[in-house]
Amino acid sequence: MGQDNHMTAKKQVIRVVIIVVVLVAVFFGGRELYYAKHITRQSLMVKLTAEELVRDSNIIMQGTVTKSLGTKRYADENGEIMVSTRWQVKVDKQYKGENFGTVIVQTPGGRYGLTEVIVEDAAVLTPEEKVLLYLSQAEDEGEYRVVGELQGKFEVSEDTAGNVTFIQQGTDEIKTPDKLQTEISVVE
Amino acid sequence: MKKVLYFPLFFLMAAFIIGADAKEARAFSYAGYRWGGSWPYVTVDYSPVAVNAWRNIIANMMSDWNNTRARYIFQAGSSNNKVTVTWRNSHAIATTSIYRQWWGGGNVSKVTVAINSYHAFYPVQASGYDLATVMRHEFGHWLVLNHTNPPSLMQPSLSPREVQYVGLDDRNGIRYIYGTR
Numbered sequence: 001m002g003q004d005n006h007m008t009a010k011k012q013v014i015r016v017v018i019i020v021v022v023l024v025a026v027f028f029g030g031r032e033l034y035y036a037k038h039i040t041r042q043s044l045m046v047k048l049t050a051e052e053l054v055r056d057s058n059i060i061m062q063g064t065v066t067k068s069l070g071t072k073r074y075a076d077e078n079g080e081i082m083v084s085t086r087w088q089v090k091v092d093k094q095y096k097g098e099n100f101g102t103v104i105v106q107t108p109g110g111r112y113g114l115t116e117v118i119v120e121d122a123a124v125l126t127p128e129e130k131v132l133l134y135l136s137q138a139e140d141e142g143e144y145r146v147v148g149e150l151q152g153k154f155e156v157s158e159d160t161a162g163n164v165t166f167i168q169q170g171t172d173e174i175k176t177p178d179k180l181q182t183e184i185s186v187v188e
Numbered sequence: 189m190k191k192v193l194y195f196p197l198f199f200l201m202a203a204f205i206i207g208a209d210a211k212e213a214r215a216f217s218y219a220g221y222r223w224g225g226s227w228p229y230v231t232v233d234y235s236p237v238a239v240n241a242w243r244n245i246i247a248n249m250m251s252d253w254n255n256t257r258a259r260y261i262f263q264a265g266s267s268n269n270k271v272t273v274t275w276r277n278s279h280a281i282a283t284t285s286i287y288r289q290w291w292g293g294g295n296v297s298k299v300t301v302a303i304n305s306y307h308a309f310y311p312v313q314a315s316g317y318d319l320a321t322v323m324r325h326e327f328g329h330w331l332v333l334n335h336t337n338p339p340s341l342m343q344p345s346l347s348p349r350e351v352q353y354v355g356l357d358d359r360n361g362i363r364y365i366y367g368t369r
Contacts (some may be wrong), residue, residue, distance in 0.1 A: 037289060043281070
């Protein structure tokens with residue numbers, strides 16, 4: 001009789017545990033299912049001139065992408081689901097603005113949970129990549145964004161003689177450090 | 189001996205012709221997914237746009253794409269597929285978001301377009317961005333066309349007062365994706 005009571009109590013505990021696990025799975029899993037989406041974003045951008053790129057930047061820096069700091073998911077100004085990726089970039093040379101040594105750059109797109117956001121024409125950063133970035137900082141945010149999306153990102157290319165050139169993402173337009181300095185001095 | 193030489197020459201010419209033909213046929217770009225069904229009728233809700241003249245332009249741009257005679261129809265009405273106007277301090281003139289579920293074969297389930305009122309548009313400001321061109325471009329994305337090289341309707345960036353129309357490549361593109369009526 002006592003053994004039967006013990007078995008019943010054990011079964012009750014197992015039932016309660018199963019119910020709790022199922023409820024937790026439904027609550028959190030169900031919530032995540034709402035976010036189970038592929039989203040592709042395509043923006044028609046303002047065509048920025050070299051001077052406008054300089055004028056709209058708080059910082060122009062040549063640096064090395066150190067690592068990805070992960071992604072975050074949020075609702076944008078329109079209430080649409082958005083994912084952004086944060087990158088740590090070490091400053092190798094500063095052309096405009098204060099040199100902080102390292103900056104955190106936020107690029108649109110990435111994967112968070114079951115949400116994948118692909119942003120066509122966003123600046124694409126990869127770890128160890130050497131880049132020239134035109135960056136602006138929103139007043140309410142500590143992180144920087146690339147000005148004009150891919151228009152503000154250049155790949156740094158160095159030949160065997162040590163001559164550096166900057167190649168713009170998307171257009172493959174080439175710029176030298178001297179030309180950049182001239183553009184900055186014209187604006188300032 | 190001469191016949192042996194003709195064969196590689198013929199092969200090179202065939203490769204050139206096939207290559208040129210393939211290039212011509214792909215003068216548009218699309219993501220590989222699309223709206224589901226053999227003839228999708230998609231309802232666009234532009235009621236959140238307050239300016240009457242802008243609503244008329246949006247309706248006309250839907251007609252522009254309907255007139256391409258692809259097996260795809262835009263229609264106006266109440267829907268989750270919304271066109272909105274939002275102020276955002278950004279270089280984006282307008283943004284299209286295309287939603288697909290993880291399930292359902294990867295077909296498009298919802299599209300929204302946000303016009304960025306941070307910028308000036310024509311009508312209202314004569315020196316602004318041509319709203320008709322902007323909406324033609326965004327409806328191109330809506331139909332899953334990607335950006336292409338300028339000058340074209342689907343070019344990635346736009347200058348103030350620049351006007352672009354639905355071109356032959358765009359028309360061929362959506363006819364390729366959805367078929368012809």
